[in-house]
Amino acid sequence: IVQMCKPAERFSRKGRRKVHWQMLTLFVVLAVLSGCQASHGTEIMSIEEKSCAEIGAVLKEFGINGITEEITQELEQSLSHLPPDILLSKTATLLMSLEDDPAANGVYSFDMEVPCEDTMYTEFLRSVSALSKGELVFENIEEDTSAVNWEEGTGSRTVHFDWQGKSYTLEAQMQYDWFDIEAANQLNEILLASGSEKRLYFTTDGYQSCIVFYCTPEWAEAFAAATELPLTDCVEM
Secondary structure (H helix, E strand, O other), rough: HHHHHOOOOOOHHHHHHHHHHHHHHHHHHHHHHHHHHHHOOOOOOOOHOHHHHHHHHHHHHOOOOOHHHHHHHHHHHHHHHHOOOOOOOOOHHHHHHHOOOOOHHOOEEEEEEEOOOOHHHHHHHHHHHHOOOOOOOOOOEEEEEEOOOOOOOOOEEEEEEOOEEEEEEEEEEEEEEEOOOHHHHHHHHHHHHHHOOOOEEEEEEEOEOOOOOOOHHHHHHHHHEEEEEEEEEOOOO
């Protein structure tokens, strides 16, 4: 993914970030297309050809919990009513259908157009902390929005927090109510610098949702191979 997404040098930093999120979205769409076009009767079946219940079983093998029979049945029914030109990843949609409980589910997902504009990065840190099941205990989180122009949707904000006895700061650009994925990339840099074996990995539903995992590179590679969902640990690389 990293090699395929590497942008030309003419792109700005923010331009690179947008390009890479668009490329990741494109890969998800291509995966869905591949599943739609896969030949029935061949030895290898795309996961997108499987039922939602079968996909849920695959996800459970990777520690993704909370996919109930009710969820899979409702999704199957919803998909049956979609126009044929709507490309939707069953796997990503199942992950997005889970209740908001990262610690129990083993995955954290959110709409990148965030309703709680003034605390979106505070909520992100808290959810990542829950996702880690106690490995990442972020304390004294303070989100400073004093440099944000709410009317024009410009400016920037900082998010201060303590972790393992040290203080850290994330910086995010204001994009109205849209989440700046660079903040997530910065958090990953902090994790890597600490020597952590695990880090955050991201994928999308092909639209505007962000799906987050906290795992090792080996887990991410195995998960991507089994689910056909591309994962990246840095949207900007």
